[in-house]
Amino acid sequence: MSAATTMVGRSIRLSRRNLDTAIMAVVLPVLMMALFVYVFGGAISSVQSYVDYVVPGIVVLCTGYGATSTAMPVADDMKKGVVDRFRSMPISGFSVLTGHVVASVARNALATFAVVLVALLMGFRPTASVGAWALAMGLLLVYVLALSWLAAGFGVIARSVESASLLGFFMLFLPYLSSAFVPVATMPPWLRAVSEHQPITPVIETVRALLTDQPVTSGRPALAWSGGLLVVAFTWATWLFRRISSR
Amino acid sequence: MIVETEGLTKRYGTRTVLNGLDLEVAEGSVLALLGPNGAGKTTTIRVLSTLTRPDGGSARVCGFDVVRQAADVRGVISLTGQYAAVDEEQTGRENLVMIARLHRRTRPAARARASELLERFGLVDAADRRVRTYSGGMRRRLDLAMSLVARPRLLFLDEPTTGLDPVSRTTTWDAIGDLVRDGVTIFLTTQYLEEADRLADRIVVLHNGGVVADGTADALKNSVGGTRLDLTFASREEALRARSAVGGLADGPTLGLPSDGSAAHLHRVLDDLLAARIHVLRVATHRPTLDDVFTTLTAVAA
Incomplete structure (x- = not known):
């Protein structure tokens, strides 16, 4: 366990000093939110105030994207021979x-905090109880862990740090095909089918329901998707690491 | 024997990298594994340091089997790879403290060990700067220092001075020399004969995954014949033409040839060159260098 603690310290120190990643992790979510609330928000009609609707979506999008950045330091370590020393x-x-995974969780916790803080300034009025907040954050934690382990696996097999960042593009795009920004009811039927059944939608719906004090209807699929992915991604990443590095 | 291998084999796809390697290294000695790129040097180190599983044969380090007792092996060795495995965005001190902490030292003990090693490797002034700002030589010294945190019995150095300028190379050699005096067994690979000549008690020449020569630098030099002929020509082109006539190793306008030192051999070479209408400017003879050994051995084995 003490080795893991030392490694966590190392990864956090490295991500603190990698200015690009640090800025992207916090500034990107905040800008995204401003964009959606002030630019698109006026054009999108929703039952509740749009900022209340969109904050959970932004948080899930940004933590998902932020988690995938785990692939880059992992790929870097694999390439540079640091892994051989360890x-x-x-x-x-x-x-x-x-x-690297724990550092990713720390980065995303910080980003989420910044988003919620700025959202409050923009008029976000969550009505959730402390318990509901804790549940929402707990679900996000599982979601971020799952994507971070997935990204770590990608980092292990990536041929370069650049290709390791590809997963990030995918995760930046996927939430648009969900209920993150507009209710799925507004989409054409085929897209709606995709959006309703992709893994991010139940996560967003659950976080939104928890934060805005609505009945939670998709808690089970949200937890199943995130928890399932976590188990699979962790197994895959550690298996890959053992296999690739013992060649 | 601190290292013993028997019939060690490793294949990548259809390519055989290690082809039944037998090796023994005595505790406290310095062994240089010498060979061209692709000879299997790095693979040998990777197998012995538990990073790569062999396909056949066995290897023991300090009596532990590298496959079945990998964890025990890791407890007594250290590895300095071909590329400095240091964190660019951490300072030199942070890198060392991290390694010491990974070796389960307490925080104060880790700090003390880091300071000790920074002092020893002349990195005190740069200790609190990020490694990103270090020169190539400083990086190598830090890399070496990181390998010594846990006081290993056996240290693997994979091409320790590749890419270094001559001054840094000399300081690295001095640092390695100090380790030898401390009783650390050193297993190094190199492409530089000068390095093997200077550091090693024993040199093993590797070619196509097998041992083609094993002995002290002097023994190896004697094995290729007592003398080397240096023939100098008017131009590099002439030297290359001469090489196609009589063989040898061209270096600028000079062609080096292994020889038995007899007048008859010299006669024969000059006759051959005369027949090919190549004019020799000067002839010199001297004791062979390890380069000659290397060229001769790898040419024979190929």
């Missing part, structure tokens, strides 16, 4: 991955 030491080799 693996030749009497410690559990994949604690280096654990370090």
Whole structure:
């Protein structure tokens, strides 16, 4: 366990010093939110105030994207031979991955905090109880962990740091095909089918319902998708790490 | 024996990288594994440091099997790879403290060990600067220092001075020399014969995944014949033409040839050159360098 703690310290220090990632992690979500609330918000009609509608979507989009940035430091370590040093030491080799994943959770917690803070300034009025907040954050934690482990796996097999960042583009795009920004009812039927059944929609719906004090209807699929992905991604990433690095 | 391998084999697809390698290294000695690119040097180090699983044969380090007792092996070795495995965005001190913490030292003990090593490797002034700002030589020294945090019994150095300028190379050699005096066994790979000559007690020449020569630098030099002929021509082109006539290794306008030192051999070479209408400007003879050994051995084995 002490090796993992040291690795977490390392990864957090590295992400704090990587200015690009740090800025992207916090500034991107805030800008996205301003864009949606002030530019598109007026044109989109929703039953509740648009800022209340969109904040959960922004949080899920940005944490999803932020989590995928885990792939880059992992790919960097694999390429630079740092992993070889760690693996030749009497410690559990994949604690280096654990370090990057936990740092990703820390970055996303910070980003979420910044988004909620700015959202409050823009008129976001959550009506959730402390318990509902805790549940929403708990679900987001599982979601971020799952995507971070998935990204860590991509980092292990990526041929370069640049290709490791491709997963991020995908995760930046996927939430648009969900209920993040507009209710799915406004979409053409085929797209609606996609949006309703893709994994991000139940996560967004659940977080939104929890924060705005609505009945939670998609908690089960949200947890199943996130938890399932977490188990699969963790197994895949650690298996890949053992396999790739013992060649 | 601190390292013992028997019939070690490793294949990547259809390419055989290690072809039944037998190797023994005595504790406290310095072994240089010498060979051209692709000879299997790095793969040997990766197998011995538990990073790569061999396909066949066995390898023991300090008596531990590298596959079945990998964790025990990791406890007694350290690896300095071909590329400095240091965190660019951490300072030199942070890198060292991190490694010490990974070796389960307490925080104060880790700090003390880091300061000690910074002092020893002449990195005190740069200790609190990010490694990104270090020169190539400083990086290598830090890399070496990181490998020594846990006081290993056996240190693997994969091409420790590749890409370094001559001054940094000399300081790295001095640092390695100090380790030897401390009793650390060193297993290094190199493409530089000068490096093997200077550092190693014993040199193993690797070619196509197998050992083609094994011995001290002097023994190897003697094995290729006592003398080397240096023939100098008017131009590089002439030297290359001469090479196609009599063989050898061209270096600018000079052609080096292994020889038994006899007048008859010299006669024969000059006759051949005369027949090819190549004019020799000067002839010199001297003891072979390891370069000659290398060229001869790898040419024979190929």
